[in-house]
Amino acid sequence: MTIEQKIEAAGLTLPRLEDSYSNNPSGAKYVSHHAVGRVLYLSGCTPAKDGKPYMTGILGVDRTIEEGYEAARQCMLCYLGLIKYALGDLDRMHRMLHLVGYVNSGPDFVDQPRVINGAVDLLVELYGRRLMPTRAAIGCRGLAVNHSVELIATVEFDGGSVAPALARDGTVLD
Numbered sequence: 001m002t003i004e005q006k007i008e009a010a011g012l013t014l015p016r017l018e019d020s021y022s023n024n025p026s027g028a029k030y031v032s033h034h035a036v037g038r039v040l041y042l043s044g045c046t047p048a049k050d051g052k053p054y055m056t057g058i059l060g061v062d063r064t065i066e067e068g069y070e071a072a073r074q075c076m077l078c079y080l081g082l083i084k085y086a087l088g089d090l091d092r093m094h095r096m097l098h099l100v101g102y103v104n105s106g107p108d109f110v111d112q113p114r115v116i117n118g119a120v121d122l123l124v125e126l127y128g129r130r131l132m133p134t135r136a137a138i139g140c141r142g143l144a145v146n147h148s149v150e151l152i153a154t155v156e157f158d159g160g161s162v163a164p165a166l167a168r169d170g171t172v173l174d
Helices: 003-009 017-021 065-087 112-127
Strands: 033-036 039-042 093-104 134-140 149-157
Touching: 003 065, 003 112, 017 065, 033 065, 039 065, 065 093, 065 112, 065 149, 093 112, 112 134, 112 149
Parallel strands: 093 134
Antiparallel strands: 033 039, 039 149, 093 149
């Protein structure tokens, strides 16, 4: 079973990068990815659903650990949409080398690792433990558009062709 078939069998919908990049509420300027050899560097990703920010808020203030976990899980699903755009096939990803998870945290919130587990658990469900990344879970005081979670990742892939990067305004880099 391919990774996309596993996503579908789990009742999940893989977001399209083109759809999420057509809406830029933060006004940020960046590109989706850069490939160097067999390494794909990915821009930060926030959780979205149906083209809109998903589960915004501050952990420990107006969001629970469980809601943060779900936001991180959705964020990883969005990341897989970015990787699908870049590689054309999610089965071309060999490893997630490194994952940094930022958690929009209230002053007394200390469970950032439990929140970011949502992202890692989805990867393991789809790919198995071989794709489990090195990682960090960092609490911060605020993220763009009041997102609850943001992920930054670096992945290893088969080294084949990569789609041109997509700028945050929705245009393809030339």
